[in-house]
Amino acid sequence: MTMQTLPDSSGSDHAEPGRRFAGVGVSPGRVIGSILLMPQAVSEPAAGERLAEGISPEEASADLRAAAKAVQADLTERSIGASGTGREVLEATALMANDPMLITAAVKLITNGASAQRAIWDAAASVAEMLHNLGGYMAERAMDVLDVRRRIVAELRGVAAPGIPYSDMPFILVSEDLAPADTATLDPAKVLALVTSSGGPQSHTAIIARSLGLPAVVAAVGVDGLANGTEVFVDGAAGTVLVDPGADEAALAAAWEATSAALAVFDGTGRLADGHLVPLLSNVGGAQDAVNAAAAGAQGVGLLRTEFCFLERDAEPTLDEQVDAYRGVFDAFPGKKVVIRTLDAGADKPLPFLTDASEPNPALGVRGYRTDFTSPGVLVRQLQAIARAADGSEADVWVMAPMISTAEEAEHFAGLCTTAGLPTTGVMVEVPSAALTAASILEHVDFVSLGTNDLTQYAMAADRQLGPLAALNTPWQPAVLQLIRLTVAGSRDEGHDKPVGVCGEAAADPALAVVLVGLGVSTLSMTARALAAVAAVLGSVTLPEAQQLAALALTAHSAADARRIVRDKLPILDQLGL
Amino acid sequence: MSERTAVIASRVGLHARPAGIFVAAVGALPLEVTIAMAGEPADDAMDASSILSIMSLGASNGDTVVLRADGDGADEALDSLVKILETDLDAE
Numbered sequence: 001m002t003m004q005t006l007p008d009s010s011g012s013d014h015a016e017p018g019r020r021f022a023g024v025g026v027s028p029g030r031v032i033g034s035i036l037l038m039p040q041a042v043s044e045p046a047a048g049e050r051l052a053e054g055i056s057p058e059e060a061s062a063d064l065r066a067a068a069k070a071v072q073a074d075l076t077e078r079s080i081g082a083s084g085t086g087r088e089v090l091e092a093t094a095l096m097a098n099d100p101m102l103i104t105a106a107v108k109l110i111t112n113g114a115s116a117q118r119a120i121w122d123a124a125a126s127v128a129e130m131l132h133n134l135g136g137y138m139a140e141r142a143m144d145v146l147d148v149r150r151r152i153v154a155e156l157r158g159v160a161a162p163g164i165p166y167s168d169m170p171f172i173l174v175s176e177d178l179a180p181a182d183t184a185t186l187d188p189a190k191v192l193a194l195v196t197s198s199g200g201p202q203s204h205t206a207i208i209a210r211s212l213g214l215p216a217v218v219a220a221v222g223v224d225g226l227a228n229g230t231e232v233f234v235d236g237a238a239g240t241v242l243v244d245p246g247a248d249e250a251a252l253a254a255a256w257e258a259t260s261a262a263l264a265v266f267d268g269t270g271r272l273a274d275g276h277l278v279p280l281l282s283n284v285g286g287a288q289d290a291v292n293a294a295a296a297g298a299q300g301v302g303l304l305r306t307e308f309c310f311l312e313r314d315a316e317p318t319l320d321e322q323v324d325a326y327r328g329v330f331d332a333f334p335g336k337k338v339v340i341r342t343l344d345a346g347a348d349k350p351l352p353f354l355t356d357a358s359e360p361n362p363a364l365g366v367r368g369y370r371t372d373f374t375s376p377g378v379l380v381r382q383l384q385a386i387a388r389a390a391d392g393s394e395a396d397v398w399v400m401a402p403m404i405s406t407a408e409e410a411e412h413f414a415g416l417c418t419t420a421g422l423p424t425t426g427v428m429v430e431v432p433s434a435a436l437t438a439a440s441i442l443e444h445v446d447f448v449s450l451g452t453n454d455l456t457q458y459a460m461a462a463d464r465q466l467g468p469l470a471a472l473n474t475p476w477q478p479a480v481l482q483l484i485r486l487t488v489a490g491s492r493d494e495g496h497d498k499p500v501g502v503c504g505e506a507a508a509d510p511a512l513a514v515v516l517v518g519l520g521v522s523t524l525s526m527t528a529r530a531l532a533a534v535a536a537v538l539g540s541v542t543l544p545e546a547q548q549l550a551a552l553a554l555t556a557h558s559a560a561d562a563r564r565i566v567r568d569k570l571p572i573l574d575q576l577g578l
Numbered sequence: 579m580s581e582r583t584a585v586i587a588s589r590v591g592l593h594a595r596p597a598g599i600f601v602a603a604v605g606a607l608p609l610e611v612t613i614a615m616a617g618e619p620a621d622d623a624m625d626a627s628s629i630l631s632i633m634s635l636g637a638s639n640g641d642t643v644v645l646r647a648d649g650d651g652a653d654e655a656l657d658s659l660v661k662i663l664e665t666d667l668d669a670e
Contacts, residue, residue, distance in 0.1 A: 091598050092597070095601050096629055096630060099629055099631075100627055101628040131630075137593060138633055138634075141593075141633060
């Protein structure tokens with residue numbers, strides 16, 4: 001990962017032709033397009049702001065009503081283009097924007113002398129508080145009221161609405177960083193590439209970009225100083241953004257368009273040039289994902305993230321709901337392996353019925369398997385649901401727990417699985433202590449799966465979401481590779497060569513996939529989009545070559561060196577634009 | 579003043595999608611319609627065209643609510659709204 005310092009990143013709004021921004025490439029692809037900037041967050045109007053001189057309460061109220069109507073019309077228009085849950089949320093939010101209760105309360109404040117912006121700000125705060133106090137589903141809707149408030153204030157100020165810009169033409173989205181809520185409203189048909197000035201390789205921006213197959217560059221300092229409409233060339237493999245591209249870049253973008261079509265095809269068997277088999281599986285979040293992954297040739301599911309079936313739920317899903325959700329995934333892979341992970345709630349994936357949002361350090365808190373300490377019963381019921389879904393299914397169902405730190409925890413989890421009647425049990429290795437004690441852990445379970453995203457953030461003590469730590473937060477760090485090597489060694493020491501898989505983002509990086517196989521990892525699981533690219537690069541090396549590259553990466557001086565040394569020895573990457 | 583009672587049929591109660599559909603239907607009427615939980619005084623009734631009011635009402639599946647409206651066509655209008663409330667909108 002190159003993190004070069006820019007010669008000049010003073011944030012001028014005028015793009016100089018040929019100006020180049022260096023960031024971190026997190027999702028390959030080369031495209032040219034016009035940029036749209038994510039609007040600035042809407043700031044709070046000054047406390048106690050009064051009506052401006054010469055503006056009557058009637059005029060201010062009329063302005064507010066007009067702004068509310070405009071926001072409602074905008075959200076309604078957008079809802080027509082949306083589908084599913086996105087559409088329902090937009091429809092309900094549109095109704096809130098012009099809600100009589102909200103507007104009447106704001107007008108009352110204006111009559112008492114408040115400015116229109118301050119009035120809607122305070123009126124919405126009261127409504128949000130009331131909803132929040134009702135708890136559960138209503139408390140979640142409080143966020144929608146606050147979103148509406150920001151939109152109305154933006155409208156009153158005459159600035160762009162917050163959130164992902166809306167455009168008829170495809171564009172390159174430039175922002176400081178994207179939050180999970182932003183990415184949920186991102187339309188992949190309209191966005192050509194993602195570029196952020198902050199954020200790291202494990203940030204949500206990066207994960208979403210890879211799953212949507214969008215080229216992406218993160219931590220490109222200064223790029224958010226460009227003006228809307230600036231034409232740029234984005235290289236998601238090299239991690240560069242070039243202003244006012246020329247003929248060379250146009251040729252590269254055209255070549256990518258041609259190769260990316262070829263890279264979308266995976267023949268369904270992962271193997272090295274010498275025939276050594278490396279099953280390539282897919283990470284999925286539900287039945288629809290699983291169907292797509294099967295269509296993309298995935299040899300099974302290496303990670304079913306069950307929490308994604310139940311995000312935004314305020315109550316534990318019922319047994320029947322769980323059985324249906326899991327069965328949908330199993331049915332997409334008859335005769336194939338499906339590794340299902342028990343609820344990994346906490347940190348950046350809160351589930352209101354399991355996690356405590358007020359923890360000071362959520363990444364180090366009660367998350368993953370640990371929620372069994374504070375909410376006993378949920379895990380046991382989930383295992384029962386998995387067993388019922390597996391019963392009569394043709395899939396080969398494996399179960400694993402996230403955030404295991406000790407052999408004792410692994411033993412306890414294996415016991416719960418046995419009681420539930422689940423025969424193949426494993427754990428995630430994402431806490432460094434688990435990597436260091438892999439041999440003891442594997443005495444109790446049948447397999448382990450490395451979660452490289454969390455393993456990296458814990459090994460490097462670097463928050464995944466923080467842009468300034470992007471260079472630390474890469475699985476190319478030799479320390480992370482050492483932990484992976486130790487996990488494989490632990491499996492050998494245990495004596496039964498139990499499988500060690502990788503289901504983190506690292507598996508989706510074709511160059512790193514070669515290193516992982518060289519380190520002795522037996523299966524790789526990734527977003528379905530990455531299968532073909534990883535298969536193509538694995539097919540270009542033999543096992544001894546992969547082992548040699550792994551040895552070089554392990555002893556590299558830095559993550560950047562490890563990546564450069566390995567990439568230099570894999571010419572196929574450049575040929576394919578990966 | 580016309581008045582009707584309705585039993586909430588949607589499994590999630592009168593919020594989320596069912597609330598949105600109901601409020602949109604009220605908004606399309608040329609009348610002012612109020613809604614209250616059965617047994618609550620008419621003075622505490624809420625504006626039925628406000629999704630925020632409807633949500634704060636907190637009507638669950640099986641709860642009885644009272645709709646009230648004045649003016650021409652109030653009876654027909656309330657009948658149509660009762661029909662919406664007594665359908666499981668979440669199942670559709």
